[in-house]
Amino acid sequence: MVVNYSKWDALELSDDSDIEVHPNVDKRSFIRAKQNQIHQQRYERRHQIETLKYERIINDGLLRRIDKLLASLQEHAQQATAPSQNPDEFMMHALMDCAGDGADDVPPEPPKGVYKQTEQPRYSVMMASLVDQVKKDAGDKPPDWLQTYLKGVEGHKSKVEGLQSELKQKLIDLEEEEGKKITSDSIHTGFSVSSVSKEKEKPKPAEKAKSETVEVLNPGSLKRDSLKRLDSAGQSSGAEADVEDEVKDPSKLREDDDDDEHIEPSELGKAFSKIKMGEYKKCLQFISENHEVVKERETDGLLVEGFNAQMDGKPDYAKNCVHQALLLQYCRSLGRDGVGLFFKRITTPGHQAQKVFLDDVNDTYNRIRTRSAELAKEKAANPKTTETEQIQLHAVDPNTSIHINIPSSSPTEEVEIKAREIFETFPPGLRRALESGELDEVNEVLGKMSVEEAEEIVEMLGDGGMLSVEEGVIDGTTEEGREKLKELEEKARAEKLAEGAAGQGAGSNEVEVADVDD
Numbered sequence: 001m002v003v004n005y006s007k008w009d010a011l012e013l014s015d016d017s018d019i020e021v022h023p024n025v026d027k028r029s030f031i032r033a034k035q036n037q038i039h040q041q042r043y044e045r046r047h048q049i050e051t052l053k054y055e056r057i058i059n060d061g062l063l064r065r066i067d068k069l070l071a072s073l074q075e076h077a078q079q080a081t082a083p084s085q086n087p088d089e090f091m092m093h094a095l096m097d098c099a100g101d102g103a104d105d106v107p108p109e110p111p112k113g114v115y116k117q118t119e120q121p122r123y124s125v126m127m128a129s130l131v132d133q134v135k136k137d138a139g140d141k142p143p144d145w146l147q148t149y150l151k152g153v154e155g156h157k158s159k160v161e162g163l164q165s166e167l168k169q170k171l172i173d174l175e176e177e178e179g180k181k182i183t184s185d186s187i188h189t190g191f192s193v194s195s196v197s198k199e200k201e202k203p204k205p206a207e208k209a210k211s212e213t214v215e216v217l218n219p220g221s222l223k224r225d226s227l228k229r230l231d232s233a234g235q236s237s238g239a240e241a242d243v244e245d246e247v248k249d250p251s252k253l254r255e256d257d258d259d260d261e262h263i264e265p266s267e268l269g270k271a272f273s274k275i276k277m278g279e280y281k282k283c284l285q286f287i288s289e290n291h292e293v294v295k296e297r298e299t300d301g302l303l304v305e306g307f308n309a310q311m312d313g314k315p316d317y318a319k320n321c322v323h324q325a326l327l328l329q330y331c332r333s334l335g336r337d338g339v340g341l342f343f344k345r346i347t348t349p350g351h352q353a354q355k356v357f358l359d360d361v362n363d364t365y366n367r368i369r370t371r372s373a374e375l376a377k378e379k380a381a382n383p384k385t386t387e388t389e390q391i392q393l394h395a396v397d398p399n400t401s402i403h404i405n406i407p408s409s410s411p412t413e414e415v416e417i418k419a420r421e422i423f424e425t426f427p428p429g430l431r432r433a434l435e436s437g438e439l440d441e442v443n444e445v446l447g448k449m450s451v452e453e454a455e456e457i458v459e460m461l462g463d464g465g466m467l468s469v470e471e472g473v474i475d476g477t478t479e480e481g482r483e484k485l486k487e488l489e490e491k492a493r494a495e496k497l498a499e500g501a502a503g504q505g506a507g508s509n510e511v512e513v514a515d516v517d518d
């Protein structure tokens with residue numbers, strides 16, 4: 001192959017390693033002198049180019065005014081033939097006609113470094129000098145002064161036009177010489193294009209309404225973890241019993257925390273899961289327009305979506321979710337340019353990355369399919385019941401009731417102080433239920449606890465004297481009261497006959513802790 005080296009001819013080197021100098025001349029000094037010479041010649045050539053361009057501009061303006069002067073002289077030629085016409089006055093009027101606007105009388109400013117010590121005269125001064133020169137060449141009293149003046153002005157016009165032609169040729173030669181060599185000033189950026197993909201503006205999620213919080217007497221009790229444990233059935237501990245299903249008092253509203261344990265794909269992830277396997281062009285376009293879909297949470301959400309789909313009997317959609325989830329995982333794990341790198345490899349025919357990726361998809365899907373089949377089998381063999389064991393408070397004797405006693409907030413005796421300390425250790429939800437005095441609300445809170453937790457709470461209520469059993473009051477003046485008394489007497493008589501023991505008709509006045517299956 002023949003190499004064309006002609007492109008290097010335009011390089012002008014001042015430190016060529018092949019240069020040979022006289023033995024008595026220092027090579028470095030010679031190269032430096034040559035370099036200075038090149039720079040000086042280049043500067044002078046560029047300065048001359050700027051000067052010639054400026055001179056041509058001035059001459060163009062002068063030619064326009066000469067043309068106007070000739071047109072004015074020819075237009076008023078008949079007036080010049082009058083015997084009383086003075087040539088000087090006639091030429092003065094012609095100059096005034098070609099003067100034009102005063103703003104155009106000033107020549108443009110010269111470029112930097114051109115005619116910096118010389119102030120350019122106005123165009124009116126130039127034209128006046130031209131007319132004076134014409135008059136001087138024509139003499140004092142020419143026989144036909146108008147034609148003489150016309151020929152004189154036309155002669156000056158020819159000289160200016162000739163000068164313009166010379167300047168143009170010099171300018172062409174200098175620019176050609178300047179363009180022969182490649183310099184740092186001639187280097188410029190050619191075709192350049194860049195593309196930045198911007199994310200589309202997403203609608204901002206609706207802000208959660210701010211809610212009021214409850215100021216508790218003992219904030220430190222919220223952080224205690226002595227009651228935080230799980231029972232054998234996996235039920236949450238009593239600390240979670242403070243979360244109420246429905247907040248009855250608006251002043252006790254709380255801002256709900258996000259459930260980080262609940263993983264599911266976002267709307268963006270679900271849209272990405274709809275793209276079929278193998279449509280990598282659509283996948284790349286979707287990721288380019290929605291960069292946030294590459295987040296790890298979307299990958300986990302799609303895997304959960306695939307597992308749920310397999311459990312629901314949708315194997316095709318489940319496998320597609322697994323494929324899209326692993327696609328996002330690979331793009332994220334390949335680094336900063338992982339998206340472009342992944343799609344470049346996966347779309348290259350015969351690339352090893354295709355086999356590795358698809359094998360990973362198949363293995364992951366097979367594990368999900370196997371696990372979902374096992375769970376379905378276990379569910380069929382042992383159907384889940386919704387019954388959970390709970391602890392509830394009920395009086396054994398229907399004629400008695402359980403009364404709730406709240407320790408004073410300003411205790412004075414040692415027993416009251418101890419009871420108040422026990423009360424302060426309860427979760428806020430339980431304290432609010434106790435303060436309401438309603439046994440149903442207390443049972444509702446206990447129902448949210450594990451069995452062990454509820455038993456411990458009931459024992460602490462007993463130690464603090466917060467539960468007491470009271471006899472019911474029967475009004476004997478009413479018909480209903482009399483019937484109630486009669487029933488009690490008959491019941492007492494029957495018990496005496498059956499058991500053969502006296503004094504057992506009143507029943508047992510104690511609190512029973514009963515296990516209730518809901």
